[in-house]
Amino acid sequence: MTDNTWLNRWNDRYSSEEFAYGTEPNTYLKEQLEKLEPGSILFPAEGEGRNAVFAATKGWKVSAFDISSEGKTKALQLAENHNVSIDYQVGELQTLNFKEEQFDAVALIYAHFPADIKSSIHKALDQYLRKGGLIIFEAFSKNHLDYVLKNEKVGGPKDIGSLFSIDEIKADFPNYDIIELVEKEIELNEGLFHNGTGSVIRFTGKKR
16 A cells, blocks of 8 residues: 555645656666667656656657656646657556556666565566566665765655665566666756766666
């Protein structure tokens, strides 16, 4: 079950007129998608839709979900502004009707799920990706906590359990050929809540 505090937090963050993380796509996602032929793609924890809408403008068939209905409202508004459509559902993954091997790609961009469920969600998402399909992942690393202490504006979870390590990604996605898996320091400039220097894990993997 969704913790109401968690749900309220995201509805509150997405309820203002401004876009919490901006309307431009994440840089890493953009770089990866521009190398690929469009197919079907899933965006978990997609929030206000900046990445899903970008993929749709590039010809992808886009599905997305989030627990926040406020996020969906903003995402559909953004899609309309760009004259594209996305299939956006509200709910937790286990309540949604995705099918095995439905997608050519799954994009996890700052999809920081609570620590106790994040690995099980990764393993569930794997079922929905076809063999030969790609996971594209960027999220804050466990070392990011040091960066948040220096600069709150960079954003990200403040509990280490919700952050990621390279070993966790390898454990969660064992049946993937690693195209890229790195921890690196990057500069973020994404809307109101991702600004400054942070430490991230970037992963692109191809399902065997």
